[in-house]
Amino acid sequence: MPELPEVEVVKKSLKKTINHLTLKQIQIHNKYLRYEINQNLMKKMISSKILSIDRRSKYILINLSNDHTILIHLGMTGKIIIRVKKNNFNSSFYFDLKGSSNKHNHVIFKFNKGIELIYNDVRKFGFIKIEKTTNLDNSFHLKKLGPEPLSNKFNINYFINNTKKKEIYLKDLLMNQKFVSGLGNIYVNEAIYLSKINPKIKVNKISKKKVIGLIANIKKVLKKAIKEGGSSIKDFSSVEGEDGNYQQYFNVYGRKGERCKHPNCMGIIRALKISNRSTFFCPKCQKY
DNA sequence: TTCTTTGTTCCGGA
DNA sequence: GTCCGGAACAAAGA
Known part of the structure; x- marks a missing residue:
């Protein structure tokens, strides 16, 4: 489930592997992702060169020389795989499609130097769109x-x-992309735990001291996750097929029924739903 | 068969 | 009219 750190890791890999290449061909095997791909517009990108690659929130932005940008959102299970033809200059760049079957390779962008970008997505909740860069x-x-x-x-x-005027749960606030963009369920759960706040506290009731800690913990968790190559649970791996390592640092996510890792706490991690999202917390550490 | 997963939208109730 | 939060939706696998 790619959130900001996973998308950042993908972006960094793309910068190393496909920046400045020229798009030669696009194969669309399945245009029905979350949104239907505009094939005519997509074709107009051919023969453009990649000028730069950015990330905004959970979106990957591939800026082309024709004043258009390919915008990619990975949804839940979207993957980007970079493949280099085996007989081309360096065989070590040929990666197996680890953990993904060809069946879900929906779009393939072919560049010069025999390099291909494959968009693979089991659930098809991700999407690819073209926007004017300006x-x-x-x-x-x-x-x-x-x-x-x-x-x-x-x-x-x-x-x-x-x-200050909002009566919503802290968990919902941090999940709301209009308030802060790029966080998802994993890192919200983890940051709230580190801050020793209950995920169901109403946001206008949090002390200033706790808010300061919370903001610092959000940044800390994200930076550490990026450094560790993201979290690999379910489907995420980098474009080279490398798993991330951050999942070993999870304190609460997916740990229902397990012991709180905080020294001397001994609490048992609980799970509940907030706005239909799995929420994990330690009832002893995370009082209101 | 039912449940799970995410981001977003929709809608009922306060 | 506004705000909040539960439900629904997309698809596929366990």
């Missing part, structure tokens, strides 16, 4: 997004100014 910030998917959690805009004043 209009990117005002595009349908990006215009509503709140600040990046690792940016300076996401700070104590921003948090307090935007929550």
